Amino acid sequence: MPERMPRPVPGSPFPLLVLLCSFALCAYAGVRLLDGDWPMITLWFVGAALVHDLVLLPLYAAADRALVTVTAGRAAWVNHVRVPAALSGLLLLVWFPLISGRVSQRYAAVTALSADGFAARWLLITAALFGVSAVLFAVRVGRRRPGAG
Amino acid sequence: MARSSLPGRLPRGPFSPDFWRSPLRGTWFTSVLGVVLLAGITILFVTGLVSYAAYNPDLSPVNDRTPGKGILGFYLFSWPTDPPWLYRLTQGVHVTLGLGLVPVLLAKLWSVVPKLFTLPPARSVTHALERISLLLLVGGALFQFVTGILNIQLDYVFPGSFYPLHFYGAWVFFGAFLAHVALKAPAAFRNLRGMRRGEGEEPDQELAAARPGPPTVSRRGALGLVGGGSLLLVATSAGRSFDGPLRHTAVLSPHGGSEPGSGPGAFQVNKTAEYAGIRPDDTTEEAWRLTVTGRTGTVRLSRADLLAMDQHDAALPIACVEGWSTSDQAWRGVRLRDLAALVGHDDPADVYVESLQSRGTWRHAALSAGQVADARSLLALSVNGADLTPDHGHPARVIVPAAPGVLNTKWVARLTFGEL
Structure with a gap:
């Protein structure tokens, strides 16, 4: 049992100097970054890290763990689901504003291009990814069968 | 709750070393991703600074969205006009590479997430500062x-104007990035060299799982997935820097797919005439006049007057800060330097360009004397053999080699030559 609060350890000097130097630059730019709607900008900056670490990452990690649990004992096809799902999810994450249609009106008005079809194309790519993955799985299984028999 | 708060109890949940089970985590996996990001983010930062310089923010307040930049503009230089595809290349790389690095960044963050939950929160003053730096x-x-x-994607939900947020945000990030590289890169490189010589990984309790679960994919397989994600994003985006069939490969990205409309004006548009608030009545032969001001006074020219001047050709692309660009288009019109000479500026002079646009950040812009002096810098009246379409800036627009798209002002109403 600790008998008293441990005295703070300073740590080694090189990292300390590097960090103080870095903070000076961050502060110089940060003051300028926050020169505006600073509560919202701070929220976006810190919130981006928190939402990623405490929402997005746990969500996809839990989905992956669920997949591994469901396919227990049939590890051969875990990756044939995991890979196309991850790639499709990645495209959805990056192009969410266009795929969801939330910027459709502005996009069409600004660019004179059609904003339709992003969701359909994403679904088609997703279908193709799972399709290719399924074919590869079938080929693998087919190749293994004769040897096993 | 009572149990876990008893002194001497092992930490639970994500704070427990047993919580993180993936056998993929370890110094090799993190080092590979870290080295890729070191190279990639350096290129993103440099091309970003280049793009900032391309706007010539020091030339005139109308070009400067960040007047309080202070020493962060230390490197600014007068943006050149050669090679004419310069901005097309640097900004295409900036945006396309940024998209390609998304899966690498996500994987890197995944690989180090157990460190977020290390206990005690700070072992020393330096460690506490390092964790703030990591935030x-x-x-x-x-x-x-x-x-x-x-x-x-034109989704302007962020809190403020994009230019200052992305520019100052870059410097805050880069400050922390420099410290991270100084503190971690030596170990990452040492580790990768050691692995290549077959010495095995440096033991790192915080990265590798204490009790790893059974592997369902190899580390090489996981890196393959990350690389595959990067390739997929790049392959479905890079086409937006080219015309024709290549643009059709950019199936999910803005300005990918087909060209707007048909005929000679069927190439990408940044802002349509309607969106920019251009009233057709203001652009007719009778209504529209170009006002040119300089040393010797002011001249007002109709479109017919401009067509009566020497006409010149320039094959130049449009390259947008959003990362898309077009191939060279065949522009035809009056040289900016001929218009400068018309009002007494035989030597190169800066010019302040104003549009008919009633709204939009870039309804006015300044060009440098060097940009005006280039023989390919035109006040274009036609493109690809036909009159400009309304969306491409009819009655007249500026086109300057290597300049960011928004500095090529459309629907020009007034040119003011001289010191800005």
Whole structure:
């Protein structure tokens, strides 16, 4: 049992100097970054890290763990689901504003291009990814069968 | 709750070393991703600074969205006009590479997430400062990627104007990035060299799982997935820097797919005439006049007057800050330097360009004397053999080699030559 609060350890000097130097630059730019709607900008900056670490990452990690649990004992096809799902999810994450249609009106008005079809194309790519993955799985299984028999 | 708060109890949940089971985590996996990001983010930062310089912010307040930049503009230089595809290349690389690095960044963050939950929260003053620095690093990286990716999709939900947010955000992030590289890169390189010589990984309790679960994919397989994600994003985006069939390969990205409309004006448009608030009545032969002001006074020219001047050709692309660009288009019109000479500026002079646009940040812009002096810098009246379409800036627009798209002002109403 600790008998008293441990005295703070300073740590080694090189990292300390590097960090103080870095903070000076961050502060110089940060003051300028926050020169505006600073509560919202701070929220976006810190919130981006928190939402990623405490929402997005746990969500996809839990989905992956669920997949591994469901396919227990049939590890051969875990990756044939995991890979196309991850790639499709990645495209959805990056192009969410266009795929969801939330910027459709502005996009069409600004660019004179059609904003339709992003969701359909994403679904088609997703279908193709799972399709290719399924074919590869079938080929693998087919190749293994004769040897096993 | 009572149990876990008893002194001497092992930490539970994500704070427990047993919580993190993936056998993929370890110094090799993190080092590979870290080295890729070191190279990639350096290129993103440099091309970003280049793009900032391309706007010539020091030339005139109308070009400067960040007047308080202070020493952060230390490197600014007068943006050249050669090679004419310069901005097309640097900004295409900036945006396309940024998209390609998304899966690498996500994988890197995944690989180090157990460190977020280390106990005690700080072992020393330095360690506490390092963790604050990591918040700036992770928050900064995500802030930059998110604002950039939203901006190219015209989803302006971020809190303020894109230019200052992305520019100052980049410097905050880069400050933390420099410290992270100084503190971690030596170990990452040492580790990769050691692995290549077959010495095995440096033991690192915080990265590798204490009790790893059974592997369902190899580390090489996981890196393959990350690389595959990068390739997929690049392959479905890079086409937006080219015309014709290549653009059709950019199936999910803005300005990918087909060209707007048909005929000689069927190439990408940044803002349509309607969106920019151009009233057709103001652009007719009778109504529209170009006002040119300079040393010797003011001249007002109709479109017919301009067509009566020497006409010149220039094959130049349009390249947007959003990362898309067109191939060279065949522009035809009056040289900017001929218009300068018309009002007494036989030597090169800066010019302040104003549009008919009633709204939009870039309804006015300044060009440098060097840009005006280039023989390919035109006040274009036609493109690809036909009159400009309304969306491409009819009655007249500026086109300057290597300049960012928005500096090529459309629907020009007034040119003011001389000191800005």
